[in-house]
Amino acid sequence: MDLAVVDLSRLQFALTALYHFLFVPLTLGLSFMLVIMESIYVMTRRPIWRTITRFWGVLFGINFVLGVATGITMEFQFGMNWSYYSHYVGDIFGAPLAIEGLMAFFLEATFVGLMFFGWDKLKPHAHLFVTFMVALGTNLSALWILIANGWMQNPVGAAFNPDTMRMEVTDFMAVLFNPVAQAKFVHTVSAGYVCASVFVLGVSAFYLLRGRHVGFAKRSMTVASAFGLAASLSVVVLGDQSGYALTDNQKMKLAALEAMWRTEPAPAGLTLIGIPSMKDRETHFGVHVPWVMGLIATRTIDKPVEGIFELVATAEDRIESGVIAYDALEKVKADPADPVARGVFETHRRDLGYGLLLKRHVADPRQASPALIQQTAWETVPNVPALFWSFRIMAGVGMFMIALFATAFVLCTLRKHQTRWFLRLAVLSIPLPWIAIEFGWILAEFGRQPWAVEGVLPTFLGASSLTVAQLWATIVGFTLLYGALAVVEVRLMLHAIKKGPFHEQQTFETAPDTPSDPSAGARAPAAAVA
Template sequence: MTSMDVVSLSRLQFGLTALYHFLFVPLTLGLAVLLGVMESVYVMTGREIWKEMTKFWGVLFGINFAMGVATGITMEFQFGMNWAYYSHYVGDIFGAPLAIEGLMAFFLEATFIGLFFFGWDKLSRVQHLAVTWLVALGSNLSALWILIANGWMQYPVGAKFNPDTMRMEVSDFMAVLFNPVAQAKFVHTVSAGYVTGSMFVLSVSAFYLLRGRHVEFAKRSMTVAASFGLASALSVVVLGDESGYTAGENQKMKIAAIEAMWDTEPAPASFTLFGLPDLKNRRTNYEIKIPWMLGLIATRSIDKTVPGINELVGHAEQRIRAGLIAYDALDKLRRQPSDTERARLDANAADLGYALLLKKIRPDITNAASDEITAAAWSTVPAVSPLFWSFRIMVGLGFYFIALFAVAFVLASRRELTRYRSFLWLALLSLPLPWIAAELGWVVAEVGRQPWVIEGVLPTFLAVSSISAANVWFTLIGFVVFYSTLAIVDVYLMLKTVKDGPPAGAAPEQPKLRLAVSPAE
């Protein structure tokens, strides 16, 4: 059996690199669309200040985009380095969205980003505006294909196990493409990126207003950020509800763990606003609940139950036993082809992955005892406390963003952005919060999927490469040093650009005075 040290280190390495990479992705998504909005205003009005705004925020976008590319490329290499069996087992499905992302989205974005920076004097206004929106489109398409791949890991549809090749293979690519989990994750993640971009513009603009610098530039930028940010923050909450529903349909254990709900409640289930999960006694203490809320989110009904952890563990135990039948049939089929064994395998193939959970306990899983099957069933419960708190902090921040952008929108509408310095300080200090929310969202999505690398199909501990822990340590340290260096460079360049500010000419044009009478008079 593969050393658990290698599994833990490989998970740690991919988790850290993903968290680093996700520092840059949301801002890229948000700023790309904001650039399109600002330049659209410039094209419609012809006012130079909007052009200078697009250029200034475009420089910050370019810095962040370059760092995102550098951190993203190494992530894909890890599938071959640390997750070789995963790549072999599901590469037929998982590889297609990644390849399309590279060919369709990344090259579209990379091609037009050069025209964005160097085409101001070579393209007409409308042509350059089209380039800017194509950059934004490329950013969103890139996120779409990545999240289609990730959504399939959460809810593996459109594929089936082939006993002849011992791999998962595509059976319906359209089902993979229109996976409901992937679609929900895409719109939710992209909206969160828009919030991040809006908060970045809002906070930097607040900094300028507090310093009394570039006031007109900052007020216009803040107005755009407040309007776009409010719409995006509202979308995040609404689309997050959709993500909760899809998880309630397809990842019931994740929902139960997020809620620390050990026992199934009568329908409709209540939502735990606050509580202290007690893992030892498998209960949650000091609960404050909102009646009906969880049932409405997870089932969109008042008569369907949301199963608790204990019930789901019992269901997992049944699936393990069915999976053992499939495993035994597969073993016999590989030794001696038989229609009877193939029929047994086909009838229980959906549960084969659950039987593989036993390989963490013993190599000869067909001889597993009842207590070992029970232990394997309990391994399907992800880390409850991190999920419980990560979700609540993320949701709390989401409602905070709505309130903050709503206040900013009202002040901008009344032309009172410079009146309340306390609000400007609040906007400035809120700068890191969207990244915290985004990272916590990633924790909820990925930790909630454990112990599966492919939900219900392939346990994480079986997906790693046959390499030594020393090799993983070496690359892990290398990635941390490299990514930390990039993060420091990114922050330095961002701070330097913000400190320098927009060019001195980025001020609104003063209206020309017109004489009331003709000079002849």
């Protein structure tokens, strides 16, 4: 396999995934914020809450369309750019994606139209149910996609079949309840809730700074502050659980993101900040916090945390075992009835993927020298500086979000919504959740390298037989298309925000906020909703 093709395939998938993930978190969070807002309307029957729900629903709809459009492209890439990956693990990976399409996508597609066009055709309780089903479908989509992704991180419930030369499902319930997938789902969804809360908070702060739609903005800000505080706290707690899941399933990723070159004796300390060097294989100017890493990784103070050097030594042993598995598999292919070869393969089958890592350098792993095996073992170490800083940026933004929403919650409780320094901070904070989320994606996916499926299939073996020219053509094409879509999406969002929640651009002060005001609910931008 031409490694330039592999690198370009990875680049293309990374670009499209990062772009797609600009829309997903906002969709996840706004969907349930709409449920909360509409629930208040159904309970109070105050028209202002109907207006609030419809306004944020417009922004949800714009974002939802772009998320669906970019997600479809990503799924096609599995067949176009990663055909051998799809062949090798398609029995397992394809099942959650198929269920996502049948269960979640069609659920969203069915109810999203009713949500937008059913305001005047459905009773309030019925429309609330429709909105809830859209939110449920959106979050179920994330669940099934993250089950598929979680299996790539921790391939449970499946085994390699030497007769078909493919991975096959052995326990679908293990795939479904994969601890890594469950941890990733709750962490990712909570991050989406934070993202939407910051968006609502920032736009509301913008209105308050301009003195426009003040009543609308105060109510939206109150919902965002409460929802965002709960979500930001859950992100940190669930992120900690996600990190704990790495202890048993992805020890190399854990060691890399902490730049832990040597095993830390108990109680293991945390490197708060430093300058990791892949060349020197050490972290310069590290600032260490005692005990913390042991508590995060092992939940104890009496267990060590393995370092990169020790994990590389383990990988070297597994590569040697994988060579034995590869040799036995070749004998099984030549003589499927050979009981000795099958017995040897069964003994070493779990290390076959490590043996396949050698194919990056030699056609037949059995011809690899001890020096090449040692070199390949070091290739199981991902880019330590990239993971180290990605984690710290993500975690730093997460801590800032807690402080931001705690302050917002206090100000809203005290009815000091128009504290101008905070409003400016809220507007400036709008990009931060997206930054943290994108770095979280880099941490999760880049940290898995060199594996497409952890310990099973090396990334370079999963790519299709494409040419460099074909890949550059599609990368340029996607970049231009997605760039145009980004401009359209941002302009539509800004236009809806500029237009405001009331059709005639009236501030809330001039629109009576009482159930007896029959026009208050009718001022939602009907054209924008349509």
